[in-house]
Amino acid sequence: MAEAPWLTIIGLGEDGPDGLCSASRKALADAEIVMGPARHLGLLPDPGAELVEWPVPFADGLKALEGFRGRRVVALVSGDPFWFGAGSVIAARLGAGEWRALPGRSTFSLAAARLGWPLETTLCLGLHAAPMTRLRPDLAPGLRAIVLLRDGAAVGDLAAYLRAEGFGESRLTVLEALGGPRERVSMATAADLSGTFSHPVCVALDVAGSGTVLPRVSGISDRFFETDGQITKRPVRALALSALAPMPGERLWDIGGGSGSIGIEWCLAHRSLRAIAIESRPERAARIRANADRFGLDRLRVVEGQAPGALAGLDLPHAVFVGGGLSEALMVDLAARLPSGTRLVAHAVTLESEALLAGWSARLGGELLRIELAEAAPLGARRGWSPSRPVVQWRVVL
Structure with a gap:
């Protein structure tokens, strides 16, 4: 026994x-x-x-x-x-x-019982040890959420965050000490919230306002990212994420992270996804961290260093994106290091890097795609097409 x-x-x-x-x-x-x-x-x-x-x-x-x-x-x-x-x-x-x-x-069950909300359609989050930005991907008018907070002061922090993101009209139900003799329930909008609150506390959100809602498909607007110009632009990023094909529980290596947009959108695709951004320039590595923090993504790790050397000792990925630093040495290392079944997507914008991808495509197979985009722009008194530099994308399953 x-x-x-x-x-x-x-x-x-x-x-x-x-x-x-x-x-x-x-x-x-x-x-x-x-x-x-x-x-x-x-x-x-x-x-x-x-x-x-x-x-x-x-x-x-x-x-x-x-x-x-x-x-x-x-x-x-x-x-x-x-x-x-x-x-x-x-x-x-x-x-x-x-x-x-x-x-x-659970606090969630008690809160739902007070409000009459179905838990199966209510977002439940623990923000007692996580940033308010963890809410950002889900913020949209009509969302109902119950969030646990670290203490009473955090209720005001939550209201301030919602106001800053354009959702000050959201209705907040503050529930203190649920189920006990000190239980108190109070309501206000994020814009009008005042007073002090006691631990333990949770807040039920009924989100409203004119803040920007993040799309649920790849291709978030570039304006959501701080950048020095080194960013995979929205249409090309959408094609890259489609080629990378994130699936629950997977890990991405984003080599040459730039602004971190690829790794961030990978993580936003599902709560179980993780990413490692490898970036050689310290100021860009710091920018990736700041961009990830904006979305509450502690699942994106930043490694400062030059690939392939910086890849040593990292947990192996399910998919790899090479957006910068493409070289023969890197490709040789990846071909030797990555296990069978890894999805590899690489972008090239120079003639030399195009030739490199063409050569590796001949050796390993996969698909080559040339992406040529143009945007309407003023041309005298009228408008014409202003082309961007073409991008060659190579996608292969090793």
Whole structure:
């Protein structure tokens, strides 16, 4: 018979033990040690166990928790431990047989119950440890979202962010200490929000306003990116993303990242996608980071250095885009380094780089596409076509 786990993770609400199931109450009664934030420990009557306050930073608590291995321990967390909660972090640290979890009612469920919103069509985000910009790709009139925030002051930060992005008309329902005696619900628009709020707090958003909405297909307007001119322009970027064909869970190498537009749009295609931008110029690497921050994309990593040398030690990709720094040495390295099945897309704008792609296409196959675009521009008193430099795209599956 398997040995019982030494650790029980219990989701505790603002109503304290009154809202716990019988299994959670028994685990508390049997515990030698109860560990959790001061707020949670304060909700308990005398449990007859040693009470240990979870320290700050959070990682220090994980070390302390492991030190109690072999004793009967309860870790108190908020609501559902595995929905933007601490449960997943604790579970990842311990072995599969060392812990069990007894979830409580999540803040999302409580908020939806107050508002009458269907959770299956409501965006749920944890912004207690993430930037407000994490909302940016989803902001659109009519969106409903419930977001967890780190503290009461963050409610004002959220309203300010919405105003700055042109969504000041959004209706905010601020829900404090849901399910407990301190519960308070208040409503205002982002433009009119005032007052102070207490932790724990979440905000339900009913988004409205005239802010710019990001498209859900490739080809975001160039104006969303800071750039020094080194950027894959919108129409060409859309063709590049189509060729790269991002699929859930994949990783991209964006070699010669420039402004980061390819890696950013790759990550925006799905929440599970990741990217590594390799950029040799420090000022451009900083610009890529700033552009990624604008979209709340901590899934885009920037590596400063010149490829192919900077590729050493990186997690292997599912797809690679070469938008700058194309050379024979780079192509030789990629052909040797990348596993079979990797999708490779490269762009060339000079005669020399075109010849390089033509030669590699003859060796490895794939598809060559010449992209010639022209925009209408003034021509005297009328208008004519102003052509851009042609781009040659090579796409191959290794």
